[in-house]
Amino acid sequence: DAGVIQSPRHEVTEMGQEVTLRCKPISGHDYLFWYRQTMMRGLELLIYFNNNVPIDDSGMPEDRFSAKMPNASFSTLKIQPSEPRDSAVYFCASSLDTSGANVLTFGAGSRLTVL
Amino acid sequence: KNQVEQSPQSLIILEGKNCTLQCNYTVSPFSNLRWYKQDTGRGPVSLTIMTFSENTKSNGRYTATLDADTKQSSLHITASQLSDSASYICVVSDMEYGNKLVFGAGTILRVKS
Numbered sequence: 001d002a003g004v005i006q007s008p009r010h011e012v013t014e015m016g017q018e019v020t021l022r023c024k025p026i027s028g029h030d031y032l033f034w035y036r037q038t039m040m041r042g043l044e045l046l047i048y049f050n051n052n053v054p055i056d057d058s059g060m061p062e063d064r065f066s067a068k069m070p071n072a073s074f075s076t077l078k079i080q081p082s083e084p085r086d087s088a089v090y091f092c093a094s095s096l097d098t099s100g101a102n103v104l105t106f107g108a109g110s111r112l113t114v115l
Numbered sequence: 116k117n118q119v120e121q122s123p124q125s126l127i128i129l130e131g132k133n134c135t136l137q138c139n140y141t142v143s144p145f146s147n148l149r150w151y152k153q154d155t156g157r158g159p160v161s162l163t164i165m166t167f168s169e170n171t172k173s174n175g176r177y178t179a180t181l182d183a184d185t186k187q188s189s190l191h192i193t194a195s196q197l198s199d200s201a202s203y204i205c206v207v208s209d210m211e212y213g214n215k216l217v218f219g220a221g222t223i224l225r226v227k228s
Binding site: 044045106 | 149156157158159160161164204213215216218219220221
């Protein structure tokens with residue numbers, strides 16, 4: 001398996017523009033997570049899905065952020081309109097379940113810079 | 116508020132030396148504690164996972180220990196290599212909140228030749 005695949009790896013955009021980040025989880029993993037990482041706040045959970053259904057979106061900063069998972073092999077995180085404070089690395093991760101011994105596998109991340 | 120605190124914030128050691136990273140947590144009850152390694156520009160990669168009943172777990176030159184009574188964990192790196200330079204993140208699974216992961220801020224390790 002190629003692991004969790006994210007695109008784009010880097011995105012530079014101007015304030016006010018729409019940004020769409022994409023993720024392909026590991027096949028067979030029922031859980032998909034979106035995290036944001038910044039120097040100030042570390043890794044923060046934004047939202048996670050179980051079997052394509054959003055379970056907890058309490059970490060989504062505001063209405064400008066939305067996430068979808070139309071099928072088991074694809075998810076998107078959209079920011080519209082983007083703001084400079086959204087600049088961060090966004091990670092997608094997947095796992096078989098949320099039990100104790102289960103490993104959470106991260107993608108390589110999408111580095112977003114909003115000018 | 117549940118927290119995971121790591122120390123030191125950063126560390127520089129010479130290649131070949133050993134080092135120990137610390138993690139103190141207040142998450143309770145917890146189901147497991149994990150250590151992740153994050154190379155610059157990459158996603159975190161799991162090193163070890165320990166349940167509350169385990170005291171130690173090794174993965175090559177990495178050995179993690181856990182004291183559930185004092186709520187402390189450590190990651191010991193033996194005979195460090197330049198490739199060990201990375202951020203090491205302690206993560207605790209919060210059983211009360213559906214095993215939600217609580218992340219520490221990480222320790223940045225730099226191994227010098």
